[in-house]
Amino acid sequence: MLYALLCYHQEDVVCSWTKEEDDAVMARLAVVHEKLASAGKLGPAARLLPTTAATTLRKDQDPPLVLDGPFAETKEQLLGFYTIDCADLEEALSIARELARANPGGAYEVRPVSLFVPGTFAP
Amino acid sequence: MTSEEAHWIGSTLTAARPQAVAALLRYFRDLDLAEEAFQEACLRALKTWPQNGPPRDPAAWLIFVGRNVALDTVRRQAKQTELPPEEAFSDTEDTEAVLAERIDGAHYRDDVLRLLFICCHPDLPATQQIALALRIVSGLSVKQIARAFLVSEAAMEQRVTRAKARIAKAQSGGSGVPFEAPGAVERAERLGAVAAMIYLVFNEGYSAARDTSAAREPLCEEAIRLARLLLRLFPAEPEIMGLTALMLLQHARAGTRFDKDGAVILLDDQDRGQWNGPMIAEGLALLDKAIRHHRPGPYQVQAAISALHARAPTPEDTDWGEIDLLYATLEIMQPSPVITLNRAVAVSKLRGAEAALTMVEPLGDRLSGYFHYHGLRGALLMQLGRTGEARESFLTAIGLATSAAEAAHIRAHLDGLKREA
Known part of the structure:
Protein backbone atom coordinates (compact mmCIF):
# COMPACT_ATOMS: atom_id res chain seq x y z
CA MET A 1 0.00 0.00 0.00
CA LEU A 2 1.27 3.47 -0.84
CA TYR A 3 0.67 6.19 1.70
CA ALA A 4 0.87 9.94 1.28
CA LEU A 5 2.09 11.97 4.24
CA LEU A 6 0.65 15.48 4.09
CA CYS A 7 2.71 18.00 6.02
CA TYR A 8 0.97 20.74 8.01
CA HIS A 9 2.48 23.49 10.12
CA GLN A 10 1.91 27.16 10.92
CA GLU A 11 3.37 28.94 7.95
CA ASP A 12 4.26 32.21 9.65
CA VAL A 13 6.16 30.25 12.29
CA VAL A 14 8.13 28.26 9.70
CA CYS A 15 8.76 31.39 7.61
CA SER A 16 10.19 33.12 10.68
CA TRP A 17 12.84 30.44 11.16
CA THR A 18 16.32 31.79 10.59
CA LYS A 19 18.33 30.26 7.75
CA GLU A 20 20.33 28.30 10.34
CA GLU A 21 17.17 26.91 11.97
CA ASP A 22 15.70 25.99 8.58
CA ASP A 23 18.97 24.38 7.45
CA ALA A 24 19.13 22.37 10.68
CA VAL A 25 15.61 20.97 10.17
CA MET A 26 16.34 20.14 6.53
CA ALA A 27 19.60 18.43 7.50
CA ARG A 28 17.82 16.26 10.09
CA LEU A 29 15.15 15.38 7.52
CA ALA A 30 17.78 14.54 4.90
CA VAL A 31 19.17 11.84 7.20
CA VAL A 32 15.73 10.23 7.47
CA HIS A 33 15.11 10.63 3.73
CA GLU A 34 18.35 8.86 2.93
CA LYS A 35 17.55 5.94 5.19
CA LEU A 36 14.06 5.56 3.69
CA ALA A 37 15.36 5.94 0.15
CA SER A 38 17.98 3.24 0.53
CA ALA A 39 15.31 0.91 1.93
CA GLY A 40 13.18 1.62 -1.16
CA LYS A 41 10.47 3.17 1.00
CA LEU A 42 10.55 6.74 -0.23
CA GLY A 43 8.63 8.05 -3.24
CA PRO A 44 8.53 11.61 -4.55
CA ALA A 45 8.41 14.27 -1.83
CA ALA A 46 8.14 18.01 -2.08
CA ARG A 47 8.49 21.12 0.01
CA LEU A 48 6.07 23.77 -1.20
CA LEU A 49 6.63 27.51 -1.42
CA PRO A 50 4.56 29.60 1.05
CA THR A 51 0.82 29.97 0.40
CA THR A 52 1.44 33.55 -0.72
CA ALA A 53 2.84 31.99 -3.92
CA ALA A 54 -0.36 29.96 -4.47
CA THR A 55 -3.09 30.46 -7.06
CA THR A 56 -6.43 28.64 -6.86
CA LEU A 57 -8.58 27.41 -9.74
CA ARG A 58 -12.21 27.10 -8.63
CA LYS A 59 -13.61 24.45 -10.96
CA ASP A 60 -17.11 24.35 -9.49
CA GLN A 61 -18.15 26.88 -12.13
CA ASP A 62 -17.81 27.09 -15.90
CA PRO A 63 -15.46 28.56 -16.93
CA PRO A 64 -13.33 27.93 -13.84
CA LEU A 65 -12.33 31.00 -11.84
CA VAL A 66 -8.69 31.84 -11.09
CA LEU A 67 -8.13 33.36 -7.62
CA ASP A 68 -4.92 34.57 -6.00
CA GLY A 69 -3.96 32.86 -2.79
CA PRO A 70 -4.36 29.37 -1.36
CA PHE A 71 -7.44 27.16 -1.24
CA ALA A 72 -9.39 28.48 1.72
CA GLU A 73 -12.74 26.69 1.94
CA THR A 74 -13.26 24.01 4.55
CA LYS A 75 -16.25 22.21 3.08
CA GLU A 76 -14.08 20.30 0.59
CA GLN A 77 -11.46 17.76 1.57
CA LEU A 78 -8.03 17.02 0.12
CA LEU A 79 -8.49 13.98 -2.14
CA GLY A 80 -5.35 13.88 -4.23
CA PHE A 81 -2.52 15.79 -5.83
CA TYR A 82 -0.45 16.07 -9.01
CA THR A 83 3.05 17.26 -9.62
CA ILE A 84 3.49 18.80 -13.08
CA ASP A 85 6.56 20.26 -14.78
CA CYS A 86 5.76 23.62 -16.41
CA ALA A 87 7.52 26.67 -17.78
CA ASP A 88 5.36 29.08 -15.78
CA LEU A 89 2.11 29.61 -13.89
CA GLU A 90 0.20 30.17 -17.14
CA GLU A 91 1.09 26.68 -18.36
CA ALA A 92 0.32 25.16 -14.95
CA LEU A 93 -3.11 26.82 -15.01
CA SER A 94 -3.84 25.59 -18.53
CA ILE A 95 -3.07 22.03 -17.43
CA ALA A 96 -5.28 22.53 -14.35
CA ARG A 97 -8.07 23.75 -16.66
CA GLU A 98 -7.69 20.68 -18.86
CA LEU A 99 -7.97 18.42 -15.81
CA ALA A 100 -10.95 20.49 -14.62
CA ARG A 101 -12.80 19.79 -17.87
CA ALA A 102 -12.38 16.07 -17.21
CA ASN A 103 -13.35 16.43 -13.57
CA PRO A 104 -15.37 19.53 -12.72
CA GLY A 105 -16.35 20.46 -9.15
CA GLY A 106 -14.13 21.52 -6.22
CA ALA A 107 -10.85 23.32 -6.76
CA TYR A 108 -7.19 22.94 -7.59
CA GLU A 109 -4.64 24.90 -5.61
CA VAL A 110 -1.61 25.53 -7.81
CA ARG A 111 1.47 25.86 -5.63
CA PRO A 112 5.10 26.05 -6.81
CA VAL A 113 7.46 23.42 -5.38
CA SER A 114 10.62 24.75 -3.75
CA LEU A 115 12.35 21.43 -3.08
CA PHE A 116 11.69 18.17 -4.90
CA VAL A 117 12.98 14.83 -3.62
CA PRO A 118 12.43 12.26 -6.39
CA GLY A 119 12.65 9.22 -4.08
CA THR A 120 13.67 5.76 -5.17
CA PHE A 121 10.80 3.34 -5.57
CA ALA A 122 9.03 2.47 -8.83
CA PRO A 123 5.85 0.65 -7.82
CA MET B 1 9.37 25.59 30.49
CA THR B 2 11.71 23.62 28.20
CA SER B 3 13.77 25.48 25.59
CA GLU B 4 11.66 23.84 22.90
CA GLU B 5 8.50 25.22 24.50
CA ALA B 6 10.08 28.65 24.84
CA HIS B 7 10.98 28.47 21.17
CA TRP B 8 7.53 27.64 19.79
CA ILE B 9 5.85 30.06 22.15
CA GLY B 10 8.30 32.78 21.10
CA SER B 11 7.73 32.17 17.37
CA THR B 12 3.97 31.98 17.85
CA LEU B 13 3.87 35.27 19.77
CA THR B 14 6.01 36.98 17.13
CA ALA B 15 3.81 35.67 14.33
CA ALA B 16 0.59 36.73 16.08
CA ARG B 17 1.83 40.15 17.13
CA PRO B 18 0.80 42.37 14.17
CA GLN B 19 -2.75 41.03 14.11
CA ALA B 20 -3.15 41.14 17.91
CA VAL B 21 -1.69 44.62 18.43
CA ALA B 22 -3.73 45.90 15.47
CA ALA B 23 -7.00 44.60 16.91
CA LEU B 24 -6.16 45.91 20.39
CA LEU B 25 -5.43 49.29 18.84
CA ARG B 26 -8.93 49.30 17.37
CA TYR B 27 -10.40 48.63 20.82
CA PHE B 28 -8.32 51.10 22.78
CA ARG B 29 -7.44 53.67 20.07
CA ASP B 30 -4.18 54.25 21.87
CA LEU B 31 -0.84 52.77 20.83
CA ASP B 32 0.66 52.55 24.32
CA LEU B 33 -2.42 50.94 25.79
CA ALA B 34 -2.60 48.44 22.91
CA GLU B 35 1.07 47.54 23.38
CA GLU B 36 0.72 47.12 27.13
CA ALA B 37 -2.34 44.93 26.70
CA PHE B 38 -0.42 42.76 24.24
CA GLN B 39 2.53 42.47 26.63
CA GLU B 40 0.20 41.38 29.43
CA ALA B 41 -1.41 38.80 27.16
CA CYS B 42 2.06 37.47 26.26
CA LEU B 43 2.96 37.06 29.94
CA ARG B 44 -0.22 35.06 30.45
CA ALA B 45 0.54 32.97 27.37
CA LEU B 46 3.98 32.13 28.78
CA LYS B 47 2.29 30.96 31.97
CA THR B 48 -0.60 28.94 30.57
CA TRP B 49 0.41 27.68 27.12
CA PRO B 50 3.09 25.26 28.38
CA GLN B 51 0.40 23.49 30.46
CA ASN B 52 -2.62 23.77 28.17
CA GLY B 53 -0.85 23.62 24.83
CA PRO B 54 -1.16 26.26 22.12
CA PRO B 55 -4.64 27.68 21.50
CA ARG B 56 -6.20 26.95 18.13
CA ASP B 57 -6.03 30.60 17.12
CA PRO B 58 -3.16 32.25 19.04
CA ALA B 59 -3.87 35.78 17.75
CA ALA B 60 -7.52 35.59 18.81
CA TRP B 61 -6.46 34.26 22.23
CA LEU B 62 -4.03 37.14 22.71
CA ILE B 63 -6.59 39.72 21.57
CA PHE B 64 -9.21 38.33 23.92
CA VAL B 65 -6.93 38.04 26.94
CA GLY B 66 -5.20 41.37 26.23
CA ARG B 67 -8.53 43.16 25.98
CA ASN B 68 -9.82 41.68 29.23
CA VAL B 69 -6.67 42.38 31.20
CA ALA B 70 -6.49 45.97 29.97
CA LEU B 71 -10.17 46.62 30.64
CA ASP B 72 -9.69 45.20 34.08
CA THR B 73 -6.74 47.49 34.74
CA VAL B 74 -8.71 50.50 33.58
CA ARG B 75 -11.65 49.56 35.82
CA ARG B 76 -9.43 48.91 38.82
CA GLN B 77 -7.66 52.23 38.43
CA ALA B 78 -11.02 53.95 38.16
CA LYS B 79 -12.37 52.36 41.32
CA GLN B 80 -9.10 52.45 43.26
CA THR B 81 -10.02 49.09 44.68
CA GLU B 82 -7.75 46.33 45.82
CA LEU B 83 -6.28 43.92 43.28
CA PRO B 84 -8.31 40.76 42.85
CA PRO B 85 -6.37 37.50 43.09
CA GLU B 86 -4.71 36.34 39.87
CA GLU B 87 -7.03 33.36 39.45
CA ALA B 88 -10.14 35.50 39.51
CA PHE B 89 -10.07 36.47 35.88
CA SER B 90 -9.49 35.15 32.36
CA ASP B 91 -9.43 31.46 33.02
CA THR B 92 -7.97 30.06 29.81
CA GLU B 93 -10.58 27.35 29.41
CA ASP B 94 -13.31 29.98 29.29
CA THR B 95 -11.22 31.88 26.81
CA GLU B 96 -11.07 28.93 24.45
CA ALA B 97 -14.83 28.45 24.70
CA VAL B 98 -15.54 32.03 23.78
CA LEU B 99 -13.09 31.76 20.94
CA ALA B 100 -15.21 29.06 19.34
CA GLU B 101 -17.26 31.89 17.84
CA ARG B 102 -13.99 33.62 16.92
CA ILE B 103 -13.08 37.23 17.25
CA ASP B 104 -14.57 39.14 14.35
CA ALA B 236 -4.78 39.87 -5.30
CA GLU B 237 -2.61 43.02 -5.28
CA PRO B 238 0.03 42.73 -8.02
CA GLU B 239 2.24 45.50 -6.61
CA ILE B 240 2.40 43.77 -3.20
CA MET B 241 3.40 40.58 -5.05
CA GLY B 242 5.97 42.66 -6.94
CA LEU B 243 7.38 44.22 -3.76
CA THR B 244 7.69 40.84 -2.04
CA ALA B 245 9.30 39.34 -5.15
CA LEU B 246 11.72 42.26 -5.45
CA MET B 247 12.93 41.93 -1.86
CA LEU B 248 13.23 38.12 -2.07
CA LEU B 249 15.22 38.30 -5.32
CA GLN B 250 17.57 40.94 -3.91
CA HIS B 251 17.97 39.28 -0.53
CA ALA B 252 18.74 35.95 -2.22
CA ARG B 253 22.13 37.44 -3.14
CA ALA B 254 22.93 38.63 0.40
CA GLY B 255 25.56 35.96 1.09
CA THR B 256 27.60 36.82 -2.02
CA ARG B 257 27.71 40.62 -2.00
CA PHE B 258 30.91 41.05 0.02
CA ASP B 259 34.22 39.20 0.09
CA LYS B 260 35.85 38.03 3.31
CA ASP B 261 37.64 41.37 3.70
CA GLY B 262 34.38 43.29 3.36
CA ALA B 263 34.98 44.56 -0.18
CA VAL B 264 31.98 44.88 -2.49
CA ILE B 265 31.54 42.06 -5.02
CA LEU B 266 29.69 43.33 -8.09
CA LEU B 267 26.83 41.35 -9.58
CA ASP B 268 29.03 40.13 -12.47
CA ASP B 269 31.57 38.65 -10.05
CA GLN B 270 29.25 37.09 -7.48
CA ASP B 271 29.23 33.30 -7.01
CA ARG B 272 25.79 32.56 -8.46
CA GLY B 273 25.87 29.03 -7.07
CA GLN B 274 25.69 30.57 -3.59
CA TRP B 275 22.54 32.57 -4.30
CA ASN B 276 19.59 31.39 -2.19
CA GLY B 277 17.64 29.06 -4.52
CA PRO B 278 14.33 28.76 -2.63
CA MET B 279 14.18 32.54 -2.17
CA ILE B 280 14.71 33.07 -5.90
CA ALA B 281 12.06 30.44 -6.69
CA GLU B 282 9.57 32.22 -4.43
CA GLY B 283 10.39 35.62 -5.94
CA LEU B 284 9.98 34.30 -9.50
CA ALA B 285 6.69 32.57 -8.60
CA LEU B 286 5.28 35.78 -7.11
CA LEU B 287 6.34 37.84 -10.10
CA ASP B 288 4.76 35.26 -12.39
CA LYS B 289 1.49 35.65 -10.44
CA ALA B 290 1.69 39.45 -10.53
CA ILE B 291 2.23 39.69 -14.28
CA ARG B 292 -0.98 37.77 -14.98
CA HIS B 293 -2.94 40.75 -13.60
CA HIS B 294 -1.73 43.08 -16.41
CA ARG B 295 -1.51 45.96 -13.91
CA PRO B 296 2.18 46.80 -13.99
CA GLY B 297 3.80 49.06 -11.39
CA PRO B 298 7.28 50.11 -10.26
CA TYR B 299 7.77 47.20 -7.82
CA GLN B 300 6.84 44.64 -10.47
CA VAL B 301 9.18 46.24 -13.01
CA GLN B 302 12.08 46.33 -10.52
CA ALA B 303 11.35 42.74 -9.55
CA ALA B 304 11.36 41.79 -13.24
CA ILE B 305 14.83 43.36 -13.60
CA SER B 306 16.06 41.45 -10.54
CA ALA B 307 14.49 38.28 -11.96
CA LEU B 308 16.46 38.60 -15.21
CA HIS B 309 19.68 38.69 -13.20
CA ALA B 310 18.52 35.78 -11.04
CA ARG B 311 17.61 33.70 -14.09
CA ALA B 312 20.98 34.14 -15.84
CA PRO B 313 23.27 31.20 -14.96
CA THR B 314 26.32 33.36 -15.85
CA PRO B 315 26.71 37.15 -16.27
CA GLU B 316 27.12 36.60 -20.03
CA ASP B 317 23.64 35.05 -20.20
CA THR B 318 22.01 38.22 -18.83
CA ASP B 319 19.28 39.56 -21.11
CA TRP B 320 20.48 43.19 -21.18
CA GLY B 321 18.07 44.08 -23.99
CA GLU B 322 15.10 43.19 -21.80
CA ILE B 323 16.67 44.99 -18.81
CA ASP B 324 17.12 48.12 -20.95
CA LEU B 325 13.41 47.98 -21.90
CA LEU B 326 12.33 47.48 -18.30
CA TYR B 327 14.40 50.48 -17.14
CA ALA B 328 12.84 52.50 -19.96
CA THR B 329 9.40 51.53 -18.57
CA LEU B 330 10.49 52.45 -15.07
CA GLU B 331 11.76 55.85 -16.32
CA ILE B 332 8.23 56.57 -17.56
CA MET B 333 6.58 55.35 -14.34
CA GLN B 334 8.97 57.09 -11.92
CA PRO B 335 11.21 59.55 -13.79
CA SER B 336 14.48 59.82 -11.87
CA PRO B 337 18.11 60.41 -12.87
CA VAL B 338 19.14 57.41 -10.73
CA ILE B 339 16.97 55.11 -12.86
CA THR B 340 18.50 56.57 -16.04
CA LEU B 341 21.93 55.92 -14.51
CA ASN B 342 21.00 52.28 -13.92
CA ARG B 343 19.67 52.03 -17.44
CA ALA B 344 23.01 53.29 -18.73
CA VAL B 345 24.68 50.17 -17.29
CA ALA B 346 22.40 48.01 -19.46
CA VAL B 347 23.07 50.28 -22.44
CA SER B 348 26.84 49.95 -21.97
CA LYS B 349 26.51 46.15 -22.14
CA LEU B 350 24.24 46.35 -25.20
CA ARG B 351 25.63 49.18 -27.29
CA GLY B 352 28.97 49.99 -25.70
CA ALA B 353 30.53 52.62 -23.42
CA GLU B 354 30.14 55.51 -25.89
CA ALA B 355 26.33 55.16 -26.05
CA ALA B 356 26.12 54.78 -22.27
CA LEU B 357 28.30 57.85 -21.66
CA THR B 358 26.03 59.94 -23.92
CA MET B 359 23.16 58.88 -21.67
CA VAL B 360 25.05 59.56 -18.43
CA GLU B 361 26.61 63.00 -19.18
CA PRO B 362 23.34 65.02 -19.08
CA LEU B 363 22.67 63.68 -15.55
CA GLY B 364 25.76 65.50 -14.19
CA ASP B 365 23.83 68.53 -12.93
CA ARG B 366 21.42 66.53 -10.82
CA LEU B 367 23.77 63.73 -9.73
CA SER B 368 26.95 65.70 -9.08
CA GLY B 369 26.85 64.65 -5.40
CA TYR B 370 26.09 61.02 -6.10
CA PHE B 371 28.84 58.43 -5.62
CA HIS B 372 27.51 55.96 -8.21
CA TYR B 373 27.28 58.64 -10.92
CA HIS B 374 30.99 59.37 -10.74
CA GLY B 375 31.83 55.69 -10.32
CA LEU B 376 29.97 54.67 -13.46
CA ARG B 377 31.16 57.69 -15.45
CA GLY B 378 34.75 56.84 -14.49
CA ALA B 379 34.31 53.21 -15.52
CA LEU B 380 32.85 54.20 -18.91
CA LEU B 381 35.64 56.73 -19.56
CA MET B 382 38.18 54.08 -18.61
CA GLN B 383 36.67 51.66 -21.13
CA LEU B 384 36.97 54.38 -23.80
CA GLY B 385 40.66 54.90 -22.94
CA ARG B 386 40.10 58.46 -21.65
CA THR B 387 42.27 57.78 -18.60
CA GLY B 388 42.79 61.37 -17.41
CA GLU B 389 39.06 62.07 -17.20
CA ALA B 390 38.43 58.63 -15.74
CA ARG B 391 40.91 59.31 -12.92
CA GLU B 392 39.19 62.62 -12.14
CA SER B 393 35.80 60.92 -11.93
CA PHE B 394 37.14 58.16 -9.70
CA LEU B 395 38.72 60.69 -7.34
CA THR B 396 35.43 62.58 -7.07
CA ALA B 397 33.65 59.26 -6.37
CA ILE B 398 36.06 58.38 -3.55
CA GLY B 399 35.33 61.76 -1.96
CA LEU B 400 31.62 60.91 -1.99
CA ALA B 401 31.85 57.29 -0.83
CA THR B 402 29.67 56.53 2.18
CA SER B 403 31.53 53.41 3.27
CA ALA B 404 35.08 52.10 3.30
CA ALA B 405 34.00 49.27 0.99
CA GLU B 406 32.72 51.72 -1.67
CA ALA B 407 35.93 53.72 -1.53
CA ALA B 408 38.08 50.57 -1.72
CA HIS B 409 36.18 49.44 -4.80
CA ILE B 410 36.95 52.67 -6.68
CA ARG B 411 40.55 52.66 -5.48
CA ALA B 412 40.96 49.27 -7.16
CA HIS B 413 39.92 50.92 -10.46
CA LEU B 414 42.43 53.73 -9.91
CA ASP B 415 45.19 51.19 -9.31
CA GLY B 416 44.18 49.53 -12.57
CA LEU B 417 44.55 52.86 -14.38
CA LYS B 418 48.04 53.38 -12.93
CA ARG B 419 49.16 49.94 -14.05
CA GLU B 420 47.97 50.65 -17.59
CA ALA B 421 49.69 54.04 -17.65
Missing part, protein backbone atom coordinates in the same frame (compact mmCIF):
# COMPACT_ATOMS: atom_id res chain seq x y z
CA GLY B 105 -12.33 38.10 11.48
CA ALA B 106 -13.74 40.62 9.02
CA HIS B 107 -11.97 43.53 10.71
CA TYR B 108 -8.59 41.99 10.91
CA ARG B 109 -7.33 42.85 7.43
CA ASP B 110 -8.03 46.55 7.87
CA ASP B 111 -6.75 46.44 11.47
CA VAL B 112 -3.29 45.32 10.40
CA LEU B 113 -3.22 47.73 7.48
CA ARG B 114 -4.24 50.59 9.82
CA LEU B 115 -1.53 49.70 12.30
CA LEU B 116 1.09 49.71 9.56
CA PHE B 117 -0.35 52.86 8.04
CA ILE B 118 -0.27 54.73 11.35
CA CYS B 119 3.47 54.04 11.45
CA CYS B 120 3.94 55.79 8.10
CA HIS B 121 2.16 58.97 9.07
CA PRO B 122 3.33 61.73 6.68
CA ASP B 123 4.36 63.93 9.65
CA LEU B 124 7.05 61.39 10.55
CA PRO B 125 10.45 61.45 8.84
CA ALA B 126 11.38 58.14 7.17
CA THR B 127 13.77 57.09 9.94
CA GLN B 128 11.04 57.50 12.57
CA GLN B 129 8.54 55.59 10.43
CA ILE B 130 10.89 52.65 10.18
CA ALA B 131 11.80 52.71 13.88
CA LEU B 132 8.16 52.84 14.88
CA ALA B 133 7.11 50.01 12.58
CA LEU B 134 9.92 47.81 13.86
CA ARG B 135 9.05 48.59 17.46
CA ILE B 136 5.26 48.33 17.27
CA VAL B 137 4.48 45.98 14.40
CA SER B 138 7.50 43.70 14.48
CA GLY B 139 8.02 43.92 18.24
CA LEU B 140 11.80 44.36 18.04
CA SER B 141 13.24 45.80 21.25
CA VAL B 142 14.60 49.35 21.26
CA LYS B 143 18.02 47.79 21.83
CA GLN B 144 17.71 45.61 18.72
CA ILE B 145 16.55 48.54 16.58
CA ALA B 146 19.31 50.79 17.94
CA ARG B 147 21.88 48.17 16.98
CA ALA B 148 20.50 47.94 13.46
CA PHE B 149 20.60 51.72 13.02
CA LEU B 150 24.03 52.05 14.64
CA VAL B 151 22.82 54.57 17.20
CA SER B 152 22.76 54.42 20.99
CA GLU B 153 19.86 52.83 22.79
CA ALA B 154 19.01 56.15 24.41
CA ALA B 155 18.90 57.92 21.05
CA MET B 156 16.62 55.24 19.62
CA GLU B 157 14.39 55.32 22.69
CA GLN B 158 14.00 59.03 22.12
CA ARG B 159 13.27 58.56 18.43
CA VAL B 160 10.52 56.03 19.13
CA THR B 161 9.03 58.14 21.93
CA ARG B 162 8.98 61.23 19.72
CA ALA B 163 7.34 59.33 16.89
CA LYS B 164 4.68 57.97 19.23
CA ALA B 165 4.03 61.43 20.66
CA ARG B 166 3.57 62.88 17.17
CA ILE B 167 1.10 60.18 16.29
CA ALA B 168 -0.82 60.60 19.54
CA LYS B 169 -0.99 64.32 18.81
CA ALA B 170 -2.21 63.74 15.25
CA GLN B 171 -4.81 61.22 16.42
CA SER B 172 -6.19 63.53 19.11
CA GLY B 173 -5.89 66.62 16.92
CA GLY B 174 -8.13 65.11 14.27
CA SER B 175 -5.45 64.75 11.57
CA GLY B 176 -4.77 61.13 12.53
CA VAL B 177 -5.81 57.90 10.92
CA PRO B 178 -9.56 57.27 11.30
CA PHE B 179 -10.70 54.02 12.86
CA GLU B 180 -13.58 53.36 10.51
CA ALA B 181 -13.08 50.74 7.80
CA PRO B 182 -11.48 52.57 4.83
CA GLY B 183 -13.10 52.88 1.40
CA ALA B 184 -11.54 51.31 -1.68
CA VAL B 185 -9.57 54.39 -2.77
CA GLU B 186 -8.31 55.07 0.74
CA ARG B 187 -7.36 51.41 1.21
CA ALA B 188 -5.32 51.53 -2.02
CA GLU B 189 -3.55 54.69 -0.82
CA ARG B 190 -2.76 53.10 2.54
CA LEU B 191 -1.41 50.02 0.80
CA GLY B 192 0.87 52.19 -1.34
CA ALA B 193 2.25 54.07 1.69
CA VAL B 194 2.74 50.87 3.67
CA ALA B 195 4.51 49.19 0.75
CA ALA B 196 6.91 52.14 0.52
CA MET B 197 7.58 51.98 4.27
CA ILE B 198 8.29 48.23 4.09
CA TYR B 199 10.72 48.80 1.23
CA LEU B 200 12.44 51.49 3.34
CA VAL B 201 12.90 48.94 6.13
CA PHE B 202 14.36 46.52 3.59
CA ASN B 203 16.76 49.10 2.16
CA GLU B 204 17.99 50.06 5.62
CA GLY B 205 19.19 46.48 5.85
CA TYR B 206 20.22 46.01 2.24
CA SER B 207 22.26 49.18 1.80
CA ALA B 208 24.46 48.35 4.79
CA ALA B 209 28.14 47.79 4.17
CA ARG B 210 29.78 44.50 5.14
CA ASP B 211 31.01 45.67 8.55
CA THR B 212 27.46 46.44 9.67
CA SER B 213 25.46 44.05 7.52
CA ALA B 214 25.32 41.32 10.17
CA ALA B 215 23.50 43.72 12.50
CA ARG B 216 21.30 45.04 9.71
CA GLU B 217 20.40 41.85 7.86
CA PRO B 218 17.46 41.16 10.22
CA LEU B 219 15.87 44.32 8.82
CA CYS B 220 15.72 42.68 5.37
CA GLU B 221 14.17 39.55 6.84
CA GLU B 222 11.67 41.59 8.84
CA ALA B 223 10.67 43.57 5.74
CA ILE B 224 10.06 40.31 3.84
CA ARG B 225 7.99 38.99 6.75
CA LEU B 226 5.84 42.14 6.77
CA ALA B 227 5.40 41.94 3.00
CA ARG B 228 4.28 38.31 3.22
CA LEU B 229 1.83 39.33 5.95
CA LEU B 230 0.44 42.08 3.72
CA LEU B 231 0.19 39.66 0.82
CA ARG B 232 -1.82 37.18 2.87
CA LEU B 233 -4.24 40.00 3.72
CA PHE B 234 -4.40 41.36 0.18
CA PRO B 235 -3.69 38.32 -1.99
